[in-house]
Amino acid sequence: MLKLERQNLILQHLKTAGALHVSDLAAQLxxxxxxxxxxxxxxxxxxxxxxxxxxxxLRNIPSPTLPGIGLKGRIAETAARFIPDHSVVFLSPGVFxxxxxxxxxxxxxxxxxTSALDVGWYVAQQQRHTLHLLGGQVKADFGAYGDPAxxxxxxxxxxxxxxxxxxxxxxxxHDHRDYAEMARVLxxxxxxxxxxxxxxxLGRAGAVFIAPASEVDILxxxxxxxxxxxxxxxxxGVRIVLA
Numbered sequence: 001m002l003k004l005e006r007q008n009l010i011l012q013h014l015k016t017a018g019a020l021h022v023s024d025l026a027a028q029l030x031x032x033x034x035x036x037x038x039x040x041x042x043x044x045x046x047x048x049x050x051x052x053x054x055x056x057x058l059r060n061i062p063s064p065t066l067p068g069i070g071l072k073g074r075i076a077e078t079a080a081r082f083i084p085d086h087s088v089v090f091l092s093p094g095v096f097x098x099x100x101x102x103x104x105x106x107x108x109x110x111x112x113x114t115s116a117l118d119v120g121w122y123v124a125q126q127q128r129h130t131l132h133l134l135g136g137q138v139k140a141d142f143g144a145y146g147d148p149a150x151x152x153x154x155x156x157x158x159x160x161x162x163x164x165x166x167x168x169x170x171x172x173x174h175d176h177r178d179y180a181e182m183a184r185v186l187x188x189x190x191x192x193x194x195x196x197x198x199x200x201x202l203g204r205a206g207a208v209f210i211a212p213a214s215e216v217d218i219l220x221x222x223x224x225x226x227x228x229x230x231x232x233x234x235x236x237g238v239r240i241v242l243a
Contacts, residue, residue: 018239093143094162173206
């Protein structure tokens with residue numbers, strides 16, 4: 001098998017699974033693990049992936065039209081790529097979700113549900129998507145927190161949730177009780193869950209438990225995230241994408 005063909009297969013595997021083990025891929029492609037490690041080193045230099053102990057995780061390829069955007073923009077742009085047209089998506093309060101809205105401008109016929117006033121304002125300004133704004137007492141994060149039972153009525157295909165702590169053993173956590181209560185209900189809705197996390201919160205535990213780490217379907221974080229935590233989360237089956 002030619003090197004280019006092999007590396008294309010590696011990239012396809014990463015796009016599907018989000019992470020790979022060197023030993024598993026070597027057995028699948030019937031090559032020496034040293035060859036796979038050499039491929040991964042070359043692909044990391046090209047910015048296609050990020051090597052971790054024992055394997056690699058997917059690295060997002062930045063948009064050529066937006067050079068030099070910061071961490072919030074990188075994470076937001078990456079999250080927007082996972083949201084299909086004609087879907088219903090819940091956007092939580094936070095610092096990343098308002099940044100996500102401009103990247104949804106080209107999407108077709110989204111229904112956006114949010115309890116974040118800033119997110120709702122930006123969506124309304126676009127005048128492109130259907131917006132449902134949930135009510136409640138507004139807190140410092142611009143989130144409106146009402147009766148958690150009302151969240152059970154949400155029927156979303158995708159939920160984009162920010163986390164303040166994510167650890168394999170201690171799970172998904174947050175420092176604010178109202179946010180944690182909201183997030184706990186959202187995890188029980190059965191939607192696809194995208195977690196957005198700053199690199200520094202990986203391996204950290206907040207004050208209030210939300211759910212086990214394995215409940216996250218896709219984790220989007222910065223490429224500065226610590227390798228050991230990324231690997232542990234990928235072992236749980238979490239798909240990891242580095243922005």
